[in-house]
Amino acid sequence: MIKLYSFVLLLLCCYTANAQNDIVVKGTVIDINTQLPLELATVYFTTVRDSTVIEYTTTDKNGFFSLNIKKYDKPVFLKVNYIGYQTYLEEHKGLTESKDFGKIYLLESVNALNNVVVKSEAPPITIKKDTLEFNANSFKVRPDSNVETLLKQLPGFDVNNDGKVTVNGREVTQFLVNGKTFFDKDGAIALKNLPAEIIKKVQVSDFKTKKEELSKQESTSDYSSINLTIDEKKNKGYFGKILGGYGSDERYESSLMMNFFNNKQKISVLASSNNINSTGFSMDDVFDNMGGGRNSNGRNANNSSASTSKGITQSNLAGINYSDDWSEELAAMGSYNFSNSNTTNNSKANQISFLPKGNILTASDATTRNENTGNKANFELEYKISPTMRLVVAPKLNLTQSDNSSNSTSFSEDENGQALNQSSSESNSKNENTNFSNGINFNKTFEKEARNFSVVFNNNNTRSDGNVLNRSETIFYQGGKPNDERNQNSKNNVTTDSYTVDLEYTEPITDSLRIRFGSDFDWEKTVNDKNTFNYNASTDSYSDLDLSLTNYISSRQNSISPKFGITWQKRKFTLNLNSQTSIIDYDNHSLYVNKATDLNKKYVLPFGNLQLRYKFSRSKNLTFRYDYSNALPTATQLLPVIDLSNPLNSIIGNPNLNPIEKNSVSINFRNFDFRTRSGYSVFAKTDYYNNDVVTTSIYDDSGKRNTTYANISGTYTTSVGANWNQSVKKDASVLRYGLALNSSYSFDKGFTNAVMYEARSIGVTPKVYLSYEYGDVLTIAPSYDLSYNETKYKNYSREATSNVIHKINLQTTTYWPANLIFGNDFGYTYNSNISDDFKKDFFLWNTSLSYGFFDKKMYLKVKVYDVLNQNQSATRTISATSIRDEENTVLKRYLMFSVAYKIGNFAAKEKRGGRREREM
Numbered sequence: 001m002i003k004l005y006s007f008v009l010l011l012l013c014c015y016t017a018n019a020q021n022d023i024v025v026k027g028t029v030i031d032i033n034t035q036l037p038l039e040l041a042t043v044y045f046t047t048v049r050d051s052t053v054i055e056y057t058t059t060d061k062n063g064f065f066s067l068n069i070k071k072y073d074k075p076v077f078l079k080v081n082y083i084g085y086q087t088y089l090e091e092h093k094g095l096t097e098s099k100d101f102g103k104i105y106l107l108e109s110v111n112a113l114n115n116v117v118v119k120s121e122a123p124p125i126t127i128k129k130d131t132l133e134f135n136a137n138s139f140k141v142r143p144d145s146n147v148e149t150l151l152k153q154l155p156g157f158d159v160n161n162d163g164k165v166t167v168n169g170r171e172v173t174q175f176l177v178n179g180k181t182f183f184d185k186d187g188a189i190a191l192k193n194l195p196a197e198i199i200k201k202v203q204v205s206d207f208k209t210k211k212e213e214l215s216k217q218e219s220t221s222d223y224s225s226i227n228l229t230i231d232e233k234k235n236k237g238y239f240g241k242i243l244g245g246y247g248s249d250e251r252y253e254s255s256l257m258m259n260f261f262n263n264k265q266k267i268s269v270l271a272s273s274n275n276i277n278s279t280g281f282s283m284d285d286v287f288d289n290m291g292g293g294r295n296s297n298g299r300n301a302n303n304s305s306a307s308t309s310k311g312i313t314q315s316n317l318a319g320i321n322y323s324d325d326w327s328e329e330l331a332a333m334g335s336y337n338f339s340n341s342n343t344t345n346n347s348k349a350n351q352i353s354f355l356p357k358g359n360i361l362t363a364s365d366a367t368t369r370n371e372n373t374g375n376k377a378n379f380e381l382e383y384k385i386s387p388t389m390r391l392v393v394a395p396k397l398n399l400t401q402s403d404n405s406s407n408s409t410s411f412s413e414d415e416n417g418q419a420l421n422q423s424s425s426e427s428n429s430k431n432e433n434t435n436f437s438n439g440i441n442f443n444k445t446f447e448k449e450a451r452n453f454s455v456v457f458n459n460n461n462t463r464s465d466g467n468v469l470n471r472s473e474t475i476f477y478q479g480g481k482p483n484d485e486r487n488q489n490s491k492n493n494v495t496t497d498s499y500t501v502d503l504e505y506t507e508p509i510t511d512s513l514r515i516r517f518g519s520d521f522d523w524e525k526t527v528n529d530k531n532t533f534n535y536n537a538s539t540d541s542y543s544d545l546d547l548s549l550t551n552y553i554s555s556r557q558n559s560i561s562p563k564f565g566i567t568w569q570k571r572k573f574t575l576n577l578n579s580q581t582s583i584i585d586y587d588n589h590s591l592y593v594n595k596a597t598d599l600n601k602k603y604v605l606p607f608g609n610l611q612l613r614y615k616f617s618r619s620k621n622l623t624f625r626y627d628y629s630n631a632l633p634t635a636t637q638l639l640p641v642i643d644l645s646n647p648l649n650s651i652i653g654n655p656n657l658n659p660i661e662k663n664s665v666s667i668n669f670r671n672f673d674f675r676t677r678s679g680y681s682v683f684a685k686t687d688y689y690n691n692d693v694v695t696t697s698i699y700d701d702s703g704k705r706n707t708t709y710a711n712i713s714g715t716y717t718t719s720v721g722a723n724w725n726q727s728v729k730k731d732a733s734v735l736r737y738g739l740a741l742n743s744s745y746s747f748d749k750g751f752t753n754a755v756m757y758e759a760r761s762i763g764v765t766p767k768v769y770l771s772y773e774y775g776d777v778l779t780i781a782p783s784y785d786l787s788y789n790e791t792k793y794k795n796y797s798r799e800a801t802s803n804v805i806h807k808i809n810l811q812t813t814t815y816w817p818a819n820l821i822f823g824n825d826f827g828y829t830y831n832s833n834i835s836d837d838f839k840k841d842f843f844l845w846n847t848s849l850s851y852g853f854f855d856k857k858m859y860l861k862v863k864v865y866d867v868l869n870q871n872q873s874a875t876r877t878i879s880a881t882s883i884r885d886e887e888n889t890v891l892k893r894y895l896m897f898s899v900a901y902k903i904g905n906f907a908a909k910e911k912r913g914g915r916r917e918r919e920m
Contacts, residue, residue, distance in 0.1 A: 026066040027101030029059050029080055029088075031108075037063025038106060041082040042123050048075035048091065051124075051138075053155050058127040060571075068617050070673065071096050081123040082106055125155070130218075132167075132204040136231075141196050142776055144856050144902075146285070147228060150196035156619070156672065158725070158736075160769070165191070167204050167224050168619040169672035169681050174207055174225040180323040180333050181380075183268065190228060192285070193257055195239060195904070200231035214390050214443035215452045215506065218567065218574055220611060222623055222668060235261050237905050243288055245861070245898025251276055253289045253898065264325040275314035276865070277891055279341055286813055286823035286848050288898060290865055310873065310888040311345025311368070334379040342371045349886040350835050354796040356755040359415045360703050366408035375399040392441040400433045412703045415797075418478075420703035423647065425472035434463045450514055456502040466492040474647040479701035484647040487535040489542035490549070498524040504563075516565035520580070526635070528553045548644055552591040555635035559584040561607075573614040580607040588635045592642075599638055599655055605630040619672040619679070627664040633657040633693050637709045649697075649705045658711050661690035680724040688716040696751035710751060717746040732775035740767040740785075748880040758794035759880035763787070781811040791878050801883055803876050804832040819852040821859075834876045835885045842870040850900075859900045869893040 029041045043065045044056035054076060055069045072095040080088035085106040124138035139153040148165075151157045156168045165172040175187035182190045204226055206219035240258035253274035260267040272278070278289040319337035326332055348365040380394040405428045412420045440457040467489070474484040504518035532549035533542040563580035584603040589596070609627040616622070636643070639653040664687050672679030691711040698706050725738030744763045749756060767785035772778075790802035809827040814820075830841040845868050850861035873890040876883065 022068050023071055023095060023098045024066060024068055025095065025099050025101065026064070027104050029063045029065065029082070029104050029106060031085075032105035033108070037061070038082050038085075039063065040128065041065075041080055041106070042126050043067070043078075043080050044123065044125060045069070045072075045095065046077045046079060046124075048077055051077075053124055054095075056125045056127070069095060079123065080104055080106060081126070084109055087123070130205055134202040134204075136196070136199045136202055143197065145196040146192050147194045147196055147199060148191040150199060151191070151202070151226075154202060163188075163191075165226070167226070169670040169679050170222070170224045172204075172226050173223040176225065176227040178230055178264075178266065178323070179227055180266070180331075181321075181335075183270070183319060183321045183335060183337075189270075193241070194228065194259075198230050198234040198239075199228050201229040203227040203229065210392060210394075210439070210441050211443075211454060211456055211502075214392065214441055215454050216445070216450075217506070218569065218576075220576060230261060235263055237261055239902075239904030241900060241902050243898060243900040245288070245863075245896045247863075247896030248894045251894040251896060253278070253896065255289060258903075266321075266323045268321040270317070270319050272317040273315070275312070276894075276896075277313050279313055279315045279317075279339075286821060286850075287825075287846065287863065288861070288900070290846060290848075290863060290896070310347065311343045312889060312891055313341050313343040315339070315341040329384040331382045332380070335377070337374070337376045339374045339376075340372070342369070344369050345889045347886060347888045348837075349884060350837060351882055351884040352798075353882045354752070354757070354793065354798055355699060356753050356757070356795055356797070358797055360412055360420065360699070361415065362410055362412040364408065364410035366406060368406045369404065371403045373401045388445045390441075390443050393438070394440075395438040396436070398433075398435040400431075400435075402429070402431045402433075404429045404431075414703075420478055420701075421474060421476050421648065423472065423474040425470065427468060427470045427472075429466060429468040431464065431466040433465075436461045448508060450508040451506060453505045454502070456500075456504075458498075458500045458502075460496070460498045462494070462496045464492075464494040466490075466494075468492070472647065476702035476704065478703075481700070481702050481704070486647070488532050488546065488549070489535075490530065490532045490645075492528070492530045494526070494528050496524070496526045498522070512569050514567045514569075516563075516567070516578075518563055520559075520561040520563065520582075522557070522559045522561070524557045526553075526555045547593050550592075551641065551643075553635055553639065553641075554589045556587045557584060557632070572616070573612065575613075576609075576611040578609050581605070582607065582630075584632070586632060588639055590635075590639045590641045597639060597641055603630075603632070603659060605659060616671075619670070621670055623666075623668045625664075625666045627662075629662050629664075631660040631662070633659070633709070637693060648703070649707055651707045654709045657693060657709060658691040660692055663688045663690075678726040680722065682720075682722040684718070684720045686716060686718045689713070694750040696754075698753050712749055715746075715748050717744065719744040734773040735770075736772075737770040738768075740769070741765070750880065752796075752881065755795050757796055757880070759791055761789065761791040761878070761880070763789045777814065777816045779811070779813045783809045789878055791880070793880075801878060802833060803878060806830040806832075819856060821848075821850045821852075823848040831874060831876060834874055838874040838885055838887050839872060840874075842872050843868050844871050857902045861896075861898045861900065863896045863898065864893070865891065865896070866893040 027043075029038045029043065030036065031038055037059070039059055039061045041059045041063070042056060043059065045054040046052060047054060054072060055067055057065050057067050059065045074094055076092050076095060078088075078090040078092060078101070086109050088104055088106055124135050126133040126135070134154050136150060139150065141149050141153055148159055148163075151165060152159050158166045160166075173186055175182065175190050177187070177190055177194070181187055204224055207221040207223045207225040208217075208219045209221075211217075212219055238258065238260045240256070243253065243255045245253045253272075253276055255270070255272040255274075257270045258268070272289065274289050276289060317337070317339050319335060321335040323333040324331070345368050346365070347368075349363070351362045351364070353360040353362065375398070377397045378394070379396075380392065383391045383393075385391055405426075407426050409422075409424045411422045414420060437460045438458070440455075442455040444453045446452065468491075470486060470488050470490065472484075472486045476483060499522070501521040502518070503520075504516055506514055506516045508514045529552050530550060532546045534544040534546050535541075536543045559582045561580050561582040563578065565576070565578040567577075568575040582603070582605045584605065586601045586603065588599045591597075607629050609625065611626075612624045614622045635653075636651075637653050638655055638657055640655050641653060643651040664685070666683065666685035668681070668683040670679070670681040672681075690713045692713070692715050693709055694712050695707050696710045700706070719742070721740070721742040723738065723740045725736065728735045742763075742765045744761075746759075746761045748759045748761070751757070765785060765787045767783065769781070769783040771781040785807050787805040787807075788802070789804075790800065792800045807827065807829050809825070811823075811825050813823045825844075825846045827844045828841070829844070831838075832840065834840055844866060846863070846865050847867060848861060848863040850859045852859050869892055871890050871892055873888045875886050877886070
C-alpha cells in the first residue's frame with residue numbers, strides 16, 4: 001500500500017510540474033458582416049519556421065475557444081479556418097503567457113461584387129463534432145511511402161515497434177477505407193498496403209458499434225477508429241504489389257495484392273502462399289512475409305521465450321473484398337476468403353502437478369499434423385429507407401474442415417521416482433463445421449434530436465460433425481487398477497442455434513440528459529450427440545456401441561431481459577448508466593447408459609454497468625467503469641453425468657452450482673501533448689468473483705484424477721500499468737523514448753484431494769524502448785523488457801515458484817545509398833527457471849537486403865532468417881495447480897531470394913510530354 005501511495009504522489013507531482021508550464025489562450029470568432037458567432041471554426045497555432053502544428057481546438061456555439069497550451073518562446077502563427085471563409089492569419093513572437101485574443105473577425109470567401117472566389121487555405125487539422133480530421137497533403141512523406149509512414153507524420157499519432165497505432169494516447173482498433181471495412185474486421189492490412197499518395201484525409205473518431213453508429217449515440221469504447229478517405233482525383237485506377245521468393249530447405253513465399261478503384265466502387269484481391277509460418281497477409285517493406293521479423297515481439301501470453309507458433313506451417317490464402325454504393329440509398333460491402341494451412345509439430349513437455357502431500361511429475365511428447373481449410377463469406381447491405389430510417393443487414397457464412405493426426409506418450413511418477421502411470425495414444429480426427437450468422441440493425445430517428453428507436457436482431461447457427469479414430473493404452477502401476485486399452489471410433493454431432501432481439505427506445509429529457517429503455521429476448525439451444533463404437537475383430541469394423549462413452553446432451557436457455565439506461569452528457573464529462581434484469585429458463589437434459597437425467601433451473605439475474613468519462617482537455621481524460629454481471633454454468637458443469645473420454649481424468653458435473661457473479665472496476669487516465677508527441681497514461685483494473693466455478697480433483701494411488709466442479713468465492717485479479725513516452729525533433733533527427741510497466745496480482749483457490757489450496761501470483765513486466773530516425777536514411781529501435789512471475793502456494797508441498805524472462809531487441813533499417821534498403825532484427829532471450837531439459841537462452845537474428853529498380857517499382861531481395869541458427873520455442877507456464885515446461889518445433893535458419901514488383905495507374909494522372917507525371 002505504501003508503494004501505491006508513493007506512485008500516486010509521484011504522479012501528482014509530475015502533473016503539478018507539468019501544469020506550471022501551461023498557459024491559457026482564448027477568444028471569440030465572429031462573422032465580420034453579420035456579427036454572429038461561428039461555431040466549429042478551427043483555431044490552431046503553427047510555427048513560423050516550418051508550419052508545424054503546435055495546438056488546435058474548435059469554437060463552441062458562442063464562437064468561443066479556449067486552449068490550455070504549453071509555453072513556446074519562438075515565433076508562431078495564429079490561424080482560424082472556417083468553411084466558406086478566408087483563413088485568418090496573425091503572427092506572434094511567441095506564447096509565453098496567458099492571453100485573451102478578444103474578437104476575431106472572419107470574412108466570407110466569395111466577393112459578390114466581381115464574382116471572384118477567394119480560395120482559403122485548407123487547414124491541416126479540422127474538428128467536426130466528435131471527429132478529428134487531418135489533411136494528408138499538409139504532411140510530406142516519401143513518394144513511395146505507405147499509409148503507416150503517413151500516420152507517423154501526423155501530430156498525436158504514434159506507431160510503435162510492434163505496429164500498434166495510438167492517437168493522443170488512445171489505441172486504434174479499426175481502420176476503414178472510405179468508411180468501409182477493408183478485408184478483415186480491424187482493417188489493419190490497409191496500413192502497409194495502401195500508398196500514402198492516394199490518401200486525402202485521415203479521420204479519427206471514437207470506435208462505435210453498429211448500433212451506436214446508427215442511433216448516433218456516443219461511444220462507450222475506450223478505443224479509436226481511423227477512416228482513410230481516397231483523393232477523388234485518384235479514386236479511379238488500380239494499384240498493387242506482387243511478390244515471389246524461394247530459398248534454402250525448400251522455403252518459399254509468394255503474395256499478391258491488387259486494388260481497383262472506380263469512384264464509389266472498390267475491389268481488392270489478395271493471395272498468399274508460403275511455408276514460413278506466415279498464416280495471415282503481410283507485405284512489410286523490409287521482411288515481407290518472414291515470421292518473427294519486423295513488428296514481431298516474439299512473446300505470447302503464457303511467458304513464452306520464443307515464437308508464439310507451435311510447429312511449422314504451410315499456408316495458402318486467397319480473398320476478394322468488394323464495396324460500392326449501388327444507389328444513393330443502398331450501399332453494399334462483401335468479402336470472400338479461402339484459407340488452407342498444414343502444421344506439423346514435435347513437442348515435449350515436463351509438468352509438475354501439485355498435491356497437498358507430494359507432487360506428480362509427468363513427462364510427455366507428441367507428434368502432430370493439423371490441416372485446416374476454411375471458406376468464409378461476409379456481406380453487408382446498408383439501406384437508407386428514408387432520411388430518418390436506416391437498415392443494415394450483415395449475413396456471414398463460414399465453412400471449415402479439419403483433418404488432424406497425433407501420436408503421443410506420457411509417463412508420470414511421484415516425487416520419489418515411483419512410477420504411477422504410463423500412456424500412449426494414436427488418433428486421427430476429421431471435423432466439418434458450418435456456421436451461419438446474421439445481424440440486422442434497424443434505427444428510426446425522430447424530429448426531436450437524440451430521440452430514436454432501434455431494433456437489433458442476431459442469429460448464430462452452427463453445425464459440427466466430428467469423426468475420431470483413437471487407439472490408446474494406459475498402464476496403471478499402483479493400486480491394482482486394470483489397464484485401459486481402447487480401439488474406438490467416436491462420432492460427435494453438435495448443433496447450436498441462438499437468436500437475440502434487442503429493442504431500445506431513447507428519449508431526450510434535456511439537451512444533456514437522455515434515458516433509454518427496452519428489452520432483450522434470447523433463445524439458445526445446443527445438442528451434443530456423441531456415439532462411440534469399439535472395434536470388432538470378427539467383423540473388422542467399429543460396430544460395438546460403447547455405452548460408457550456414448551452420451552446425448554441437450555441444453556436450452558430462454559431469457560427476457562428488461563433494461564433501463566441513462567446518459568448525462570456535459571461539455572467535459574459523460575455519464576452512462578445501464579441496468580438489466582434477466583429472467584432465465586435453463587433446461588438441461590442427458591441420456592447416458594440408457595438413463596435420462598433432467599435438470600431445469602430458473603434464475604432472475606441482475607446486470608449493470610456505469611461509465612464516467614471526464615475530459616480535462618482534448619488530449620487529457622479520465623475514464624472510470626464499473627461492471628456487475630452473472631454467468632450460468634455450462635450443461636456439462638451442471639449435469640451429474642460422468643465423462644470417461646480421458647483415461648487419466650474422469651469428470652462429472654455438479655447440479656448444485658450457482659451462477660458466477662463478477663464485479664469489475666477499472667480506471668484509466670491519459671495525458672498526451674501531441675505537439676511534442678509525449679505523454680503518459682496509467683490504468684488499474686480489478687475483477688472480483690463470487691461463486692466462481694472451479695475444478696476440484698481427487699487423485700488416486702495411480703495418479704488418475706476424479707474431477708468435478710465447485711463454487712468458490714473471494715478470488716480476484718488486479719492489474720496496474722503505466723506508460724510514459726517522449727519525442728524530441730531537431731532538423732532531420734527524431735528521437736522517441738519511453739518506459740512502460742504492467743503488473744498484476746491474483747488470488748486463486750480451489751480443492752485438490754479435498755484440501756483447499758490457495759495461490760497468490762504476481763507478475764511484473766517493465767519495458768524500456770527507444771527509436772531514432774534520421775530523415776529518410778536511418779531508423780534504429782532498441783528495446784528491453786523483463787517479465788517476472790512469482791506464485792506463492794498454501795496447502796501444497798511446494799511453497800513458491802518464480803520465473804524471469806529477459807528480452808533484448810534491436811531493429812535497424814537504412815535507406816542509403818539510394819534504392820538500397822538494409823534491415824536487421826536482432827534479439828536475445830533468456831528464460832531463468834525453465835527446467836534443465838531445455839536451453840535457457842538463444843539469439844534470433846533476421847536480416848534483409850534489397851535494391852530497387854525502375855524508379856523503385858521493382859525490388860530484388862535477399863533475406864536470412866535466424867542467421868545464427870539458434871531459434872527455439874521453450875515456454876514455462878505457471879498456474880495455480882501446476883508448472884509446465886514445453887518445447888515445440890520452430891523454424892530454423894534459411895536463406896530466401898525474392899523479387900517484389902509494384903504496379904499502379906490512376907486515371908486522373910495527366911500525361912505530360914507523352915509520359916505520365918508520376919506513377920507508383
